[in-house]
Amino acid sequence: MNVGDITAGQMGFYACHVCNLLAKSEPGEHDAVCRRCGSPLHLRKPDSVARTWAFLIAAYILFVPANVMPIMHTSSLFGAQADTIMSGVIYLWMSGSWHLALVVFIASILVPSAKLLALTFLVVSVQRRSTWEPMQRTKLYRVVEFVGRWSMLDIFVVAILVALVHLQSLATIEAGFGAVAFGGVVVLTMLAAMEFDPRLIWDPKRVQHG
């Protein structure tokens, strides 16, 4: 066993989840708190898998109305129209703005679905105590976390569309329930990613090596 295989946890140290201060655990100690900021200390985020699942399942449920219900209602001199995300993408594509259609498709359909699937894969693999490619799975988690910061891009697209149509004063446009559900999916996926503890990916590996 080389030095890289020994974790702080095995040495009886754990870091505060809030301020990262390192603490030494005393034998038989329960309900320890950080002596700098008073936060509860844990070796791993408590109930990480269960909480991640809770947010993921809620996100999957909202994913349905987000894609099926209209994200916006448009009315103009030429009649009223309700658009879902997909019908909006098709409309943009047909009307020649294929680059805008591509942006909306990637930001509103591809990225949110990929994030949900990636997190589901990670949490299932951790639950099964998989030892498969921990480095690749950690990288996957980092990508999901990084993309999370740009998640509001999706909401932004709807906001920009609303603003664009408002510029043409002959039409009115309103966000529909689909947009609310979509915002819910984005936020819930971010919360799921935050609750997931990526250190769990490496735990079965450590047990395997002894």
Ligand SMILES: [Zn+2]
């Ligand atoms: Zn602290």
